[in-house]
Each structure stands twice: as structure tokens, then as C-alpha cells.
Amino acid sequence: MSTVVQRVASRRELGSIMDLGAGQGYLSRTLAFQHKLHVLAVDGSEVQTCGAKWFDQRALRSRPSDGELNHVTDMVTPENVSTLLARWSKQQEDEKWLVCGLHACGDLSSLMLRLFIKSNAITSLVNVGCCYHFLTEEHQPRNNESPSSSIPAGFPLSGFVKDQLDYRMGSIAHMLACQTPSRWSDKQEETLKSFEHHFFRALLQYIMVEKGLAHVDKPPIIGRLNKKKDFVSFPVYVQAALKRLQMPQDAISIEEAEAYYAEFKTTRQMDKQIAILWTVRALLAPLLESIVLADRWLYLKEQLADIPDSETKGVWMWPLFDPITSPRNMVIVASK
Numbered sequence: 001m002s003t004v005v006q007r008v009a010s011r012r013e014l015g016s017i018m019d020l021g022a023g024q025g026y027l028s029r030t031l032a033f034q035h036k037l038h039v040l041a042v043d044g045s046e047v048q049t050c051g052a053k054w055f056d057q058r059a060l061r062s063r064p065s066d067g068e069l070n071h072v073t074d075m076v077t078p079e080n081v082s083t084l085l086a087r088w089s090k091q092q093e094d095e096k097w098l099v100c101g102l103h104a105c106g107d108l109s110s111l112m113l114r115l116f117i118k119s120n121a122i123t124s125l126v127n128v129g130c131c132y133h134f135l136t137e138e139h140q141p142r143n144n145e146s147p148s149s150s151i152p153a154g155f156p157l158s159g160f161v162k163d164q165l166d167y168r169m170g171s172i173a174h175m176l177a178c179q180t181p182s183r184w185s186d187k188q189e190e191t192l193k194s195f196e197h198h199f200f201r202a203l204l205q206y207i208m209v210e211k212g213l214a215h216v217d218k219p220p221i222i223g224r225l226n227k228k229k230d231f232v233s234f235p236v237y238v239q240a241a242l243k244r245l246q247m248p249q250d251a252i253s254i255e256e257a258e259a260y261y262a263e264f265k266t267t268r269q270m271d272k273q274i275a276i277l278w279t280v281r282a283l284l285a286p287l288l289e290s291i292v293l294a295d296r297w298l299y300l301k302e303q304l305a306d307i308p309d310s311e312t313k314g315v316w317m318w319p320l321f322d323p324i325t326s327p328r329n330m331v332i333v334a335s336k
């Protein structure tokens with residue numbers, strides 16, 4: 001990723017890079033200390049910025065470098081980005097920047113694309129996205145408490161998907177888009193365990209509905225349980241889930257849980273049906289992810305159409321990392 005950023009910057013003669021959502025600064029450090037670029041690493045979280053500074057010191061102790069790296073804690077928005085870049089510009093007032101982001105999750109990738117299009121100070125973009133769980137959608141009700149509520153929704157961005165297709169994805173598809181069925185064969189044990197967990201979850205809901213503890217249209221939200229401790233057997237899982245739901249432990253007794261498990265696993269082989277259903281759903285993941293990525297690519301193409309053609313103008317997208325090691329592996333590069 002750092003090589004791509006370095007090459008784009010060199011081609012556009014850009015010396016200043018903003019690493020947006022820099023986290024612990026892995027990319028920022030490589031860009032500053034190895035490629036000798038002037039890097040502004042920005043993250044909305046003070047914890048991340050402090051961690052990044054600590055790692056900087058450690059890296060510099062083992063290999064000194066004169067690269068220029070500044071860390072800033074700030075939530076970047078379309079409103080504050082110009083002031084931020086002007087404050088950190090090295091040479092002149094109208095300095096041009098490349099904005100990059102590695103594993104920019106939720107709406108951060110969409111924000112980055114919008115900043116690239118709207119800000120005169122930013123002329124190039126290198127972006128690799130991340131999970132889509134927190135990607136907001138135009139038609140979705142949004143949480144007003146969220147710090148990003150002043151920012152437009154992250155999907156769809158392009159006129160094509162928004163107006164011509166009028167496509168709505170929904171939160172389940174956002175989550176599914178992060179599945180990586182191509183990894184299953186390499187992680188067989190983990191995969192089989194996760195199928196078993198899906199079966200536990202489905203069977204629990206079936207029992208709860210049958211016993212009048214939940215309604216079929218309103219699935220109970222259990223949240224994250226301890227993968228090691230709470231999944232050793234179905235009755236243990238049921239007890240952990242009931243506790244999380246703040247229901248009495250005898251709402252489903254251990255004997256009942258054992259009986260249901262024996263009937264649905266051994267007699268009816270429902271676990272296999274759940275595995276098939278989950279597999280079919282997960283096989284849709286690459287398609288769903290492609291929709292999000294194609295929307296981003298189309299947005300940039302549409303927005304850049306108004307800018308006169310030049311040698312440097314363009315939008316590119318290709319797989320940069322090995323998808324087995326790093327499933328969110330598509331990089332989007334754009335230049336004005």
C-alpha cells in the first residue's frame with residue numbers, strides 16, 4: 001500500500017500526504033520513515049494517536065529516520081478539512097495533498113472520497129476500505145447521537161446506484177458483504193465451529209418462539225458471547241444467552257435444551273440445513289461487496305467527468321492484497 005501511495009505521490013509531484021483514520025500509524029510511519037514523505041496522520045481517537053506516537057518512538061530508536069510525521073487527533077469532516085490541511089501545509093498556502101486511508105471502516109471511505117472530490121487542496125486519493133457493518137445508508141434511520149450524523153450517508157454515493165437503480169442494500173447485506181467464503185477451506189475447523197454457532201442461535205430462537213419468550217418477527221438481540229466459554233455445549237449457550245437477555249435461567253431448563261438439541265441435531269439434522277443456508281448467504285458476499293465498491297468507483301468517475309481530461313486524471317481499482325490474508329483487498333486510486 002505504501003508503495004502505491006509513494007508512486008501516485010511521485011507521479012503527481014505531491015510531497016504531502018494525509019493518512020486519514022491513521023489508527024496506530026502503521027501506514028503513516030512507512031510513508032514518512034521509509035519513503036521520506038511529509039505525512040499528517042489524523043485519527044478521531046486520542047487513544048489511537050497516543051499509541052501511534054509510542055510506536056513512532058520505538059521505530060525511530062531502532063532505525064533513525066528524518067521523515068516528517070505529525071499526529072493529530074481530530075474528527076475530520078468536509079467542513080474542517082481545509083483548515084486542517086492549511087494548518088499543516090509545509091511550504092505554501094495552496095499546497096496540494098494526497099489523501100490515503102488503509103482499512104477505512106464504516107463511512108470513513110465514503111467521507112474520504114467526498115473530501116477528495118470537494119476539496120481543492122486534495123488532488124489524489126488512495127483508499128482501501130474495511131468492514132461495512134457501520135456503513136450508513138440513505139434510507140436507513142440514523143442514530144442522531146452518532147458523531148458522524150452531520151455527515152451524509154455512506155451508501156450509495158453514485159448517481160447511478162442512487163437514482164438510476166434506486167438500490168437499497170440494508171444492514172444484513174452490509175454485514176454479509178464482509179464474509180469471506182474463499183477463506184473457509186484454509187480455516188476448516190473455525191468454519192465448522194461457526195456453522196455450529198449459527199445452528200445454536202437458530203435453535204435458541206426456535207425454542208424461544210415456541211415457548212412464547214420471543215416473537216418470530218422480533219428476534220432477540222443477544223450480542224457477543226464468549227466464543228470459548230459460552231459455546232462448549234448447547235445448554236451452556238442457552239444459559240449464557242438467557243443471562244444476556246436478562247431472563248430467568250429456568251426460562252429454558254438444561255434438560256429442555258438437551259432434548260431440543262438431540263431432536264434437532266441428531267434426528268432432524270437441522271444443523272446441516274442451517275449450514276447450507278448460511279453457505280448460500282455467504283456466497284453472496286463477493287457480489288454485495290462488489291456493489292459497494294462499484295458504487296464508489298462510479299461516484300468518482302461521475303464527479304471527475306466535469307474536470308478537463310489530463311495525463312494524470314483517472315480512477316483505478318484493483319486487488320492489492322492477497323484476499324486470503326486480507327479480505328478487504330481492493331484499492332481505489334484517483335487523481336484529478
Ligand SMILES: C[S@@+](CC[C@H](N)C(=O)[O-])C[C@H]1O[C@@H](n2cnc3c(N)ncnc32)[C@H](O)[C@@H]1O
Pocket residue numbers: 020021022023024025026042043044045048074075076077101102103104105108111130
Ligand atoms: C479500522 S481503523 C484503521 C486504522 C489504520 N488505518 C490501520 O489500517 O491500522 C479506522 C480508524 O479511523 C478513525 N476514524 C473514523 N472516522 C474518522 C474521521 N472522520 N476522522 C478521523 N478519524 C476517523 C477511527 O478512530 C479508527 O481509528
